Amino acid sequence: MRKTCLAILLLSLSASVLAASNDPPSKDWTGFYTLSRDKELAPLGLKNVNMDLDKTIVAHLQPWAKAKMEATSGSADDTGAVCLPDGVFRNPPFAGRFLWLPTKDHITMVFHEINTAGVRRIYLNREHPRNLRPTWNGDAIGKWEGDTLVVDTIGFNDKSWLMSAMEPHTEETHMIERMRIVKDGAYFEIVTVVEDRHALTSAYTYTRYYKKQKDEITENICGDAIDIWKDWRNQALKPQLDRARQVK
Amino acid sequence: MPTFRFSLAMLLAAVAASSVAAQTKTPPDLTGVYEIVSDKTVLPGGLKNLGSPAGVPLAPAAKDQMKSVDVKTDPARHCQPVGPFRMTARQENKIELIPATNGTIVMLFEDLSRGVMRTIYMARGHRADLGPLWMGDSIGKWEGDTLVIDTNSFGDQTWLNEEGAQHSDAFHLIERIRPILNGKYLEYKVTAEDPKALTKPYTYTRYYERSKTEIAQDNCREDGE
Numbered sequence: 001m002r003k004t005c006l007a008i009l010l011l012s013l014s015a016s017v018l019a020a021s022n023d024p025p026s027k028d029w030t031g032f033y034t035l036s037r038d039k040e041l042a043p044l045g046l047k048n049v050n051m052d053l054d055k056t057i058v059a060h061l062q063p064w065a066k067a068k069m070e071a072t073s074g075s076a077d078d079t080g081a082v083c084l085p086d087g088v089f090r091n092p093p094f095a096g097r098f099l100w101l102p103t104k105d106h107i108t109m110v111f112h113e114i115n116t117a118g119v120r121r122i123y124l125n126r127e128h129p130r131n132l133r134p135t136w137n138g139d140a141i142g143k144w145e146g147d148t149l150v151v152d153t154i155g156f157n158d159k160s161w162l163m164s165a166m167e168p169h170t171e172e173t174h175m176i177e178r179m180r181i182v183k184d185g186a187y188f189e190i191v192t193v194v195e196d197r198h199a200l201t202s203a204y205t206y207t208r209y210y211k212k213q214k215d216e217i218t219e220n221i222c223g224d225a226i227d228i229w230k231d232w233r234n235q236a237l238k239p240q241l242d243r244a245r246q247v248k
Numbered sequence: 249m250p251t252f253r254f255s256l257a258m259l260l261a262a263v264a265a266s267s268v269a270a271q272t273k274t275p276p277d278l279t280g281v282y283e284i285v286s287d288k289t290v291l292p293g294g295l296k297n298l299g300s301p302a303g304v305p306l307a308p309a310a311k312d313q314m315k316s317v318d319v320k321t322d323p324a325r326h327c328q329p330v331g332p333f334r335m336t337a338r339q340e341n342k343i344e345l346i347p348a349t350n351g352t353i354v355m356l357f358e359d360l361s362r363g364v365m366r367t368i369y370m371a372r373g374h375r376a377d378l379g380p381l382w383m384g385d386s387i388g389k390w391e392g393d394t395l396v397i398d399t400n401s402f403g404d405q406t407w408l409n410e411e412g413a414q415h416s417d418a419f420h421l422i423e424r425i426r427p428i429l430n431g432k433y434l435e436y437k438v439t440a441e442d443p444k445a446l447t448k449p450y451t452y453t454r455y456y457e458r459s460k461t462e463i464a465q466d467n468c469r470e471d472g473e
Contacts, residue, residue, distance in 0.1 A: 030349045031350060110365055115360075115364075118360060118465070119360060
């Protein structure tokens with residue numbers, strides 16, 4: 001009798017876990033989100049983790065990767081500085097403005113810096129294809145775990161940098177993000193883990209919060225004023241490069 | 249006579265009801281990926297692509313201006329956005345339509361560098377505070393099963409065609425998009441108006457086939473174009 005009860009309990013528990021893992025949350029996440037600063041988050045009991053991400057990443061670089069980082073010539077090697085794609089690692093933790101657009105079988109993330117960070121599509125009903133062609137933003141698949149979307153991304157090319165200090169990575173890079181909305185939908189939390197057995201000594205992680213905006217997403221064409229953009233990127237990049245290179 | 253009045257009243261009521269029904273009918277779900285059909289394709293009913301941006305009737309001053317344009321500076325050649333009028337006619341164009349729950353319909357292009365993204369606002373009029381835009385300010389409404397998009401606020405960054413014809417800040421587009429043949433295709437008609445650059449409004453038509461393929465990451469410059 002006790003065995004039967006236990007079996008029924010286990011069955012019902014596993015059924016509820018299965019149901020939870022397959023169902024998207026009832027709340028609609030659609031919207032435009034922008035990165036929140038800690039000053040705004042502190043009263044809410046929230047905090048961005050590893051805000052100085054360059055420092056975190058440099059501490060995890062393998063010797064060859066650190067040597068390559070030091071050998072880069074800053075913005076000259078920065079594809080984003082000339083409005084080319086620069087991958088999906090740098091934008092979300094630093095600039096972090098995106099549109100979240102769910103459909104039945106995938107979610108589309110459109111970054112405000114659309115020329116450089118581009119568009120990510122997170123597929124919900126399939127696995128990673130075999131023989132992936134490496135791309136700037138990789139191949140992203142998502143699974144629901146209760147109210148959290150777990151996004152697994154592989155298939156990156158090795159042309160982008162992990163952050164602004166030009167930390168390299170390889171095509172083996174694997175990114176796992178746990179995404180959920182908090183504070184009754186007012187904030188979007190992303191906890192990211194990045195691993196790359198060929199470029200990093202171990203995985204690094206960071207957390208960011210994005211606030212849902214009422215404003216419309218504005219048109220943002222990088223080439224609109226390419227010289228101004230390039231100058232800005234140079235100015236913004238230099239202190240980060242200098243700082244990262246001092247990390248031992 | 250009373251019978252005639254009664255019949256007229258019934259007729260008017262029926263017309264009004266059907267008109268209201270047409271307006272309140274649930275609009276079709278356009279969500280999905282669509283790929284342009286080639287100019288050689290003829291769909292059932294003899295439907296096929298008609299016209300092209302090359303056919304715009306330029307005003308004399310715009311014709312003169314075009315002669316001084318170096319086609320090597322065409323935004324399309326430099327992976328810059330070409331604007332909705334040219335983009336939707338481009339060969340091999342692939343789009344994704346995402347009706348969002350925030351009162352917009354988002355149109356994304358596989359050729360992201362040239363097409364970028366369009367946001368069509370379904371719940372507001374044109375904003376007067378927007379500067380000149382590459383994609384313009386687009387508002388939409390449903391007329392039965394047809395999505396009608398009205399776009400203005402264009403800047404001078406984009407061209408009318410690859411021959412170098414330029415539009416002015418008075419450039420205005422009206423697009424009509426509707427599903428046809430049981431939703432297997434989209435019919436896209438665009439009318440361009442520009443009283444400063446065109447002698448009259450110009451319309452072209454394209455057909456798009458619903459696709460089951462995913463949108464690829466297509467980086468124009470990477471392909472060396």
